[in-house]
Amino acid sequence: MPRLLAHLLLLLALLAAPLRAADEEQDEPAPELAAPPPDRARLVAALLAPAAEQVAAVRALVGAEDAAIEPVLTAWRAGELFLVPLPDGTRVPATLAPAAAHAPGAAPDQLVALAVADGRPILAPASTADSPEPNVRNTNIAPAPLLIASRQLRPLDTSAPLRRAIRDVLEVAGVSDPRPHVRRESIARIGQSHKTEHLPLLLARLEVEKSSVVLRTLREAVALLRLSDPDPAVRAEAFVTLGDVRSLIAAARFKEALALPVGDPSAPSAADAVGMRRSLQRIEGHWARVNFAGNLFRGLSAGSVLLLIALGLAITFGLMGVINMAHGELMVVGAYATFVTQNIFVSVFGAGSAGFHYYFVAALPAAFVSAALVGLVIERSVIQFLYKRPLESLLATWGVSLALQQTFRLIFGPANVQINAPSWLQGGATVADVAFAYNRLFVIGFAALVVFGVWLVLNRTPLGLLVRAVMQNRQMASCIGVRTTRVNMMTFAFGSGLAGLAGACLAQLGNVGPSMGQLHIIDSFMVVVSGGVGNILGTVFAALGIGTVDQVLQPVLGPVMGKILVLFAIILFLQWRPGGLFPTRSRSLD
Numbered sequence: 001m002p003r004l005l006a007h008l009l010l011l012l013a014l015l016a017a018p019l020r021a022a023d024e025e026q027d028e029p030a031p032e033l034a035a036p037p038p039d040r041a042r043l044v045a046a047l048l049a050p051a052a053e054q055v056a057a058v059r060a061l062v063g064a065e066d067a068a069i070e071p072v073l074t075a076w077r078a079g080e081l082f083l084v085p086l087p088d089g090t091r092v093p094a095t096l097a098p099a100a101a102h103a104p105g106a107a108p109d110q111l112v113a114l115a116v117a118d119g120r121p122i123l124a125p126a127s128t129a130d131s132p133e134p135n136v137r138n139t140n141i142a143p144a145p146l147l148i149a150s151r152q153l154r155p156l157d158t159s160a161p162l163r164r165a166i167r168d169v170l171e172v173a174g175v176s177d178p179r180p181h182v183r184r185e186s187i188a189r190i191g192q193s194h195k196t197e198h199l200p201l202l203l204a205r206l207e208v209e210k211s212s213v214v215l216r217t218l219r220e221a222v223a224l225l226r227l228s229d230p231d232p233a234v235r236a237e238a239f240v241t242l243g244d245v246r247s248l249i250a251a252a253r254f255k256e257a258l259a260l261p262v263g264d265p266s267a268p269s270a271a272d273a274v275g276m277r278r279s280l281q282r283i284e285g286h287w288a289r290v291n292f293a294g295n296l297f298r299g300l301s302a303g304s305v306l307l308l309i310a311l312g313l314a315i316t317f318g319l320m321g322v323i324n325m326a327h328g329e330l331m332v333v334g335a336y337a338t339f340v341t342q343n344i345f346v347s348v349f350g351a352g353s354a355g356f357h358y359y360f361v362a363a364l365p366a367a368f369v370s371a372a373l374v375g376l377v378i379e380r381s382v383i384q385f386l387y388k389r390p391l392e393s394l395l396a397t398w399g400v401s402l403a404l405q406q407t408f409r410l411i412f413g414p415a416n417v418q419i420n421a422p423s424w425l426q427g428g429a430t431v432a433d434v435a436f437a438y439n440r441l442f443v444i445g446f447a448a449l450v451v452f453g454v455w456l457v458l459n460r461t462p463l464g465l466l467v468r469a470v471m472q473n474r475q476m477a478s479c480i481g482v483r484t485t486r487v488n489m490m491t492f493a494f495g496s497g498l499a500g501l502a503g504a505c506l507a508q509l510g511n512v513g514p515s516m517g518q519l520h521i522i523d524s525f526m527v528v529v530s531g532g533v534g535n536i537l538g539t540v541f542a543a544l545g546i547g548t549v550d551q552v553l554q555p556v557l558g559p560v561m562g563k564i565l566v567l568f569a570i571i572l573f574l575q576w577r578p579g580g581l582f583p584t585r586s587r588s589l590d
Contacts, residue, residue, distance in 0.1 A: 039066035044117050047072075047081070047093040047156065058165040063201050065176035069169070072116050077166045079155040084113045084148070087125050093156070094122060096148065112145040121145035172201055180211045187214065191221025192249060199225045220245045227253070232271055239275035243282035246433065251283045290433045295552050301440035301509075303547025304447035307540060308505055309520050310527040311454055312498035314539045317528055320471075320491055322383055323390050325397040327499055327524065328517020329404035333374050334367030334500025335507040335516060336408065339417050341366050357422040360508070367504035368497040374404075375496020379489055387488070401517070408514035416513040425508060439508045446505060450498065451540055457494070458536065467491050471534065530570055532580030541581055546570070 042064065046057035061069055075081045075095050083091040094113035113122045123143040158166070171193070174186025187205075190198050202222050209215050223241035226234050227250075242250035254276040260267040268276060309331060316324045341363040349355035378400055386393040421439060428437040458464035466487045469477040478484050506516070527546060531538030546566060554562035574580070 037066055039064040040068060040117060043069055043072060044093060047076070047083075047116065048091070051157075051159070055161050055165045058162065058169060061169050062172055063176065063204070064173075067178060068116070068119065070173040070177075073166045073170055073173070076156060077158060077163055077170075079158075081116075081156045082113070082153040083156055084122055084146070084153065086122075092117070092122060096153075110147045110149060113148055171195075172198055175201060175205055180214050183209075183211070184214045184217045187217050187221045191217075191224040194225070194228065196225050196228055216245055220247045220249070223247070224250060232269075235272060236275050239272075239279045243279035246283050246286045248283070248287065251280055251287075254280045286433070291555070292552075293432075293434045295555060296548060297434065297436060297440070299548030299551030300544065301437075301443055301547075302551050303544035304444045305502070305506060305509065306520075306523055306527050306547050307447045307543035308443070308450060308502035309499065310524045310531075310539050310543055311450060311536070312495040312502070313524045314528050314531070314534065314536060315454075315467075315495035315498070316492055317525075317533065320488060320495075321388065321390070322386070322492070323394040323397065324383075325394055325521065326378060326401040326404060327397075327496075328519075328521035329401045329408075330371045330375055330496045330499040330517075331503035331506065331520065332404070332408060332512070332514065332517045333371045334503030335419075335512040336412060336417070336503075337367040337370040337500065338363040338504045338507045339412070339419055339512060342419055351420075357424065360422050360425070360504075363504055364501060367500040369500075371500025371503070372493040372497035375499075376489065376493040378496075379492040383492065384485070384488065405514045405517075412514070414514060416511040419507045419512055421508050443505050443509065446501075450501060451536070454498070454536060463487075463490060463494075526567070526570055530573065530580050532582035535580070535582040538580055538582035 039061070042057070042061060043066065046054060046061065049057045058073075061073075072081065072093075072095070080095060082094055082096060084094045085091050092113070093116040095116070096111040097114055098111060114120065115122050122145065124146040172186065172190060174182045175190070177183050177186065187202065190202065199222065202218060202225070206215075206218050206222065209218055219241055223238040223245070224247070226238040229235055229238070257266070257268050258273060258276055258280075309327075312330070313324065313327050316322050316327065338360070342359050345356050345359035345362070378397075382396050382400060383393060386396055425439045425442055428435050428441075430436070456464075458467060466477070466482055469482060470484050470487050470491075474484055477487075503512075503516075506512075506520075510516075523546070527539060527543045530546065531540070531542030549569075550562055550566050553565055556562070557565060577583070
């Protein structure tokens with residue numbers, strides 16, 4: 001009997017346990033919201049502090065790392081911060097935002113208050129109207145944001161000392177921002193401000209900064225502020241640091257200081273002048289090397305553009321002997337094909353969408369095909385009657401170029417059209433202070449790929465074999481059954497398609513307009529003639545050489561004199577080697 005009673009009590013306990021747990025779960029209080037971060041709590045306390053204590057409370061926020069401090073203080077200074085009264089008599093600092101995003105169905109003039117403490121909308125008191133019993137809150141209704149009519153609240157007042165305190169806090173607010181570029185910009189501004197009172201804040205940041213780019217700007221800012229230190233040893237160390245970081249700001253200051261007369265009170269001392277000259281020499285030497293490397297890179301990209309333009313001309317002029325003055329307009333066809341492809345992608349995917357940024361991948365084959373078709377029409381309608389008649393072909397193709405320019409104006413208008421670069425071609429990378437733009441890197445790589453493709457076509461395909469046979473001896477090739485007319489047609493279309501690819505790439509680097517081709521046709525002929533008529537390898541060397549020399553000489557001699565000197569050098573070179581770098585020999589001349 002006792003054992004049966006014990007089993008019965010155990011069974012009742014097991015049955016009662018879930019009921020107890022359910023009761024405890026229902027009686028458990030709702031979890032409280034997490035307390036705001038310490039810096040946010042200090043900000044709220046400063047907003048609610050008496051007017052006499054607000055200046056000190058705001059200045060105590062200098063160096064705080066909460067990202068909400070900067071927008072809140074900016075709103076306070078602009079008169080866009082409010083104290084929202086609650087039913088229990090308390091006031092909550094908040095900013096106002098349109099109610100549509102937080103409370104659908106609200107009137108257009110109604111706003112919601114976003115609490116400074118957590119950035120969330122302040123909720124209205126729960127309503128009892130829908131409750132079946134009086135004075136009982138209906139817990140099934142979700143709390144709604146508190147709606148405020150416009151002009152219902154007065155902004156939180158500020159005084160002149162308070163605005164100065166807010167300005168000083170905002171001046172250094174970005175030093176602790178989680179985004180590296182914001183930290184870098186804020187630190188750079190402080191370094192140029194001459195305000196040595198911010199030096200302790202920068203030194204404290206120097207101990208915890210992880211980004212190498214921001215760290216370099218931080219060292220520069222600290223050294224710039226230490227230039228005003230009364231200790232000569234500290235200033236001497238600052239000179240060395242500014243030379244190490246290659247500060248252009250310091251270089252400008254040093255030049256101004258060294259230019260002052262000896263008797264001027266602002267003139268540096270003899271020891272400081274020596275330190276400035278040494279630092280200035282290091283800075284200028286470094287940036288001279290950086291500028292030279294940047295000019296070489298820009299010259300390589302300019303040479304790649306010339307190479308893309310001249311490759312098609314090397315085939316039509318070098319291999320076929322046709323002086324095609326409309327080659328620049330065939331390049332414009334490719335550029336406008338890129339513009340049309342961009343507009344198609346905008347209409348299908350929308351501007352700025354993920355799919356839109358791949359329009360350039362589709363624009364490249366579209367540019368090649370469209371320019372090749374236009375070139376095919378020109379060859380069949382005009383050029384096929386003018387082989388071995390260079391003067392007539394020059395005049396005829398010049399007329400074709402004018403007709404094409406007018407066609408572009410009628411279709412697309414006389415003004416330049418806008419072509420937006422896809423996201424993966426925007427921006428660039430910096431290596432050792434040398435900037436490498438992604439669009440120029442793409443042009444260099446694409447030019448190398450096109451050169452390799454042309455080499456494959458001419459040396460590893462049946463078309464290339466026929467082209468080389470016709471180039472070496474047209475009559476013999478015709479006698480053995482080669483259809484020279486079809487080879488001429490395909491070769492001219494292929495060269496025209498290469499011009500279209502050049503136009504597509506050039507659209508990412510400059511403006512696209514009806515007269516775009518006239519700016520590059522002369523340079524293209526210079527490249528083809530200098531490299532050796534019909535020689536692809538010579539075209540590569542000539543394009544890269546002319547583009548690089550031109551970009552290196554222009555900063556020294558100016559744009560006009562640089563081009564004149566390059567042209568004069570090409571004339572002298574052709575006097576020495578009339579056949580170019582790699583003169584082409586054909587069997588018909590042996």
